[in-house]
Each structure stands twice: as structure tokens, then as C-alpha cells.
Amino acid sequence: MNENIQFLQAFLKNPGKVGSITPSSPELAQKMCEGIRPDKDNAVLELGVGTGAITKFLQEIVPDDKSYLGIELDRDLVRSLKRNFSGMQIVRGNACDATEVHKRSGIGKIGYIICCLPFVSLPNDVGEKIHLEIDKFMRQGCTFRTFQYAHGFYMPSAIKFREFMRDRYGKSKKSPLIVKNVPPAYTLTWKTN
Numbered sequence: 001m002n003e004n005i006q007f008l009q010a011f012l013k014n015p016g017k018v019g020s021i022t023p024s025s026p027e028l029a030q031k032m033c034e035g036i037r038p039d040k041d042n043a044v045l046e047l048g049v050g051t052g053a054i055t056k057f058l059q060e061i062v063p064d065d066k067s068y069l070g071i072e073l074d075r076d077l078v079r080s081l082k083r084n085f086s087g088m089q090i091v092r093g094n095a096c097d098a099t100e101v102h103k104r105s106g107i108g109k110i111g112y113i114i115c116c117l118p119f120v121s122l123p124n125d126v127g128e129k130i131h132l133e134i135d136k137f138m139r140q141g142c143t144f145r146t147f148q149y150a151h152g153f154y155m156p157s158a159i160k161f162r163e164f165m166r167d168r169y170g171k172s173k174k175s176p177l178i179v180k181n182v183p184p185a186y187t188l189t190w191k192t193n
């Protein structure tokens, strides 16, 4: 099935959890992967894999099957991700349990988190649980990158997440606005390594 249609179906089924009507563009995906050099001692954890718009680019830089772990909540998306990315470990799971999923995966230390979760439209309690999970990885030394849509950048939950990260890890590195994405977005990066 066409990736855009599959994504739209997932959105219509669960708008708050998917948070966008189209997958990330190649321009945003490339920006999300910029400077990332994973290996088995610094694996990539992708949260909210969707249809794999960013995974496609990660696949090019991930050297082996011990250097990537993806977590996606939607069962139908995971089924097709497993077909399309057979060499990559993609788990149906909840980012609220990311550290547990990681422990069970057999993947080594997480050196990079690529986070595609729509904090703006997730329930507050879910967002807060995920923030704490991210924090556990960050404490072990990690580069964390996410994107925030321009139209939601000043929404309370977007600000709350930035403040959570800034209080612990300082100011983020913010990209220029990526206009070739629907909707336009910024990437934000924090590092603790």
C-alpha cells in the first residue's frame, strides 16, 4: 500500500497518537539523521516509527542489526514495517515502556534517540511518562533529536517538553525551519555525550 495512504489511515484511526496527516518528508528525515553515526555501542532508538519515513534514511547509516531499535505503537504499521525493514529490529510497543523494551531487545547502549512522537497531541500523562523514559537514556550519555511542527511550537505541551529538556540538558540546538515538510518543522537536538 502507498505510504501516504497507510499513514493517513493510521491518522484517521488515531489522530492524537499519530499527530500528522502525512509522513515526514525526505528533507526533514535527512535533517533528523544529520551527524548520526550509530554502532553497536551507540545504537539508535527510534520512537514512533510510523511508516518508516525516517527509518529509510537511518537504514543507510546503521551498520548492522545490533545498532538500531524502533518502537511503534500501531499494530498495522508495525506489521508492514517488519516487511519493509526486515533487517532492523522494530518492536510493537509503547514509548512509555522504552527502557524495558530496550532491556528485552538485546541491543546495547543507546547513543542516539530519534523521537517522532507528537507530544502536542498526546495526553499529558502519557507525555510525562515518556519524558521520564527519555531522561533515563539521557543520563547514560545520549544525543536526543526530535522535530516540532512550526504551528505547534508555542503550544503548552511543546513548550513543556522543551523546558523539561532545557532544565536538565541546557539549550537545544534548533535547525532552521524545514519548509519542505507538511507541516513545516524544526528539529531540536540535545546532547549529553
Ligand SMILES: C[S@@+](CC[C@H](N)C(=O)[O-])C[C@H]1O[C@@H](n2cnc3c(N)ncnc32)[C@H](O)[C@@H]1O
Pocket (backbone or CB within 6 Å): 010, 017, 018, 019, 020, 022, 023, 024, 047, 048, 049, 050, 051, 052, 053, 054, 071, 072, 073, 074, 077, 093, 094, 095, 096, 116, 117, 118, 126
Ligand atoms: C508524527 S508520526 C511520525 C512517524 C514517522 N516517524 C515520520 O516521521 O513520518 C508519530 C508516530 O508515533 C506513534 N506513536 C504515538 N504514540 C506512541 C507511543 N506511546 N509509543 C510508540 N509509538 C507511538 C504513532 O503511531 C505514529 O506512527
